[in-house]
Amino acid sequence: MKILGISHKDSGCAYHRVVLPMGYLAYKEGFEGFAIDNPNAETIEQGWDLVLFNRFSPFDSKYDVLRQKLNCKIVMDIDDDWELPYSHINYDHYIAHKNRLEDNIRNADYITVTNERIANKVKKLRNDVEILPNALPFGREQFTEEREPFDKVRIFWCGSATHQKDLELLRNPIKRLSEFKDKIQMVIGGYSDSNEPSRLVWDRMLRNFTSNLSLPFQILRSMRPVDYMALYEHADIMLIPLENSPWHACKSNLKILEAAAKKIPVIVSAVEPYTNDLDAPVFWVHKQTDWYKHLKTLINDEQKRKEAGEALYNWAVRNYNLDHVNDRRADLFTGLRKA
Numbered sequence: 001m002k003i004l005g006i007s008h009k010d011s012g013c014a015y016h017r018v019v020l021p022m023g024y025l026a027y028k029e030g031f032e033g034f035a036i037d038n039p040n041a042e043t044i045e046q047g048w049d050l051v052l053f054n055r056f057s058p059f060d061s062k063y064d065v066l067r068q069k070l071n072c073k074i075v076m077d078i079d080d081d082w083e084l085p086y087s088h089i090n091y092d093h094y095i096a097h098k099n100r101l102e103d104n105i106r107n108a109d110y111i112t113v114t115n116e117r118i119a120n121k122v123k124k125l126r127n128d129v130e131i132l133p134n135a136l137p138f139g140r141e142q143f144t145e146e147r148e149p150f151d152k153v154r155i156f157w158c159g160s161a162t163h164q165k166d167l168e169l170l171r172n173p174i175k176r177l178s179e180f181k182d183k184i185q186m187v188i189g190g191y192s193d194s195n196e197p198s199r200l201v202w203d204r205m206l207r208n209f210t211s212n213l214s215l216p217f218q219i220l221r222s223m224r225p226v227d228y229m230a231l232y233e234h235a236d237i238m239l240i241p242l243e244n245s246p247w248h249a250c251k252s253n254l255k256i257l258e259a260a261a262k263k264i265p266v267i268v269s270a271v272e273p274y275t276n277d278l279d280a281p282v283f284w285v286h287k288q289t290d291w292y293k294h295l296k297t298l299i300n301d302e303q304k305r306k307e308a309g310e311a312l313y314n315w316a317v318r319n320y321n322l323d324h325v326n327d328r329r330a331d332l333f334t335g336l337r338k339a
Helices: 012-025 063-070 091-107 116-122 161-168 171-180 196-209 228-234 254-261 289-300 302-319 322-338
Strands: 002-006 032-036 050-054 073-078 110-113 129-131 153-158 184-191 217-221 237-240 266-269 283-285
Touching (some): 012 032, 050 322, 063 073, 073 322, 110 116, 110 322, 153 228, 153 289, 161 196, 171 184, 171 196, 171 289, 184 196, 184 228, 196 217, 217 228, 228 254, 237 254, 254 266, 254 302, 266 289, 283 289
Parallel strands (some): 002 032, 002 050, 073 110, 110 129, 153 184, 184 217, 237 266
């Protein structure tokens, strides 16, 4: 089966839902293909059995033409809730493209999603949907356990400017870390000052994460998806704060998996989607005081950090190995081609 993946080089969503799965699916017997940002006529002329994309593609509204030309199946992937709350930084983009995205849902041959909540939303528009969770090729490429050594305990958070409200959850707990000022370094990853609004948001996030810059800190700039796990090499404890809301509940547990790849212990908000995996060996935050409680324990106990990181790695490999999820992806695609 020949599969054409359509990606976007700077999109983490496309990387995890198209580029990475396609890269390993091509190793399976009977499968070939690759992912490309902007397929031209020459690429299309090579002939494809299936076209896979995340949310949008250059062929939106032209699927009938594509099917007639290639006699192919079209699979659309959705990794997150597309209906953004009004407070979201990308709300205007959602309003501008909502109809286009929902038309894609209706017109593709099949939809793949990351979790049951998204699947239920898709089913309001059509029933052909399969849950394929995010997964990683643990121990390969950038997903190895390699980390940079450091003489302090690095408390790490990584994300984008869309997480401003989530980082506000850490503001008061982090103020209590002043007693560990000589033992820790706060590390914030994903920083981008590409425009003035983004810079202002990041400034507020940084102040929340460093107790108004009173704690030692390091800023790591955002990286392309093919390299971004290098940010995680500067971490000893990872914090994953998340607001409790229906929209946030549609996210995946990818941040936990990324930390697991580097054997980093995780302190995480006890909300969906993370509580969908209650067996995950993480440090759950049920109330605000839990952030400090778990941080104090892990800062003071190197052995506990190591054991927790190992346990998380082993759990993630058992439950979210890309090879296993790709077995399901291959079965789905094969069945679609035969239909």
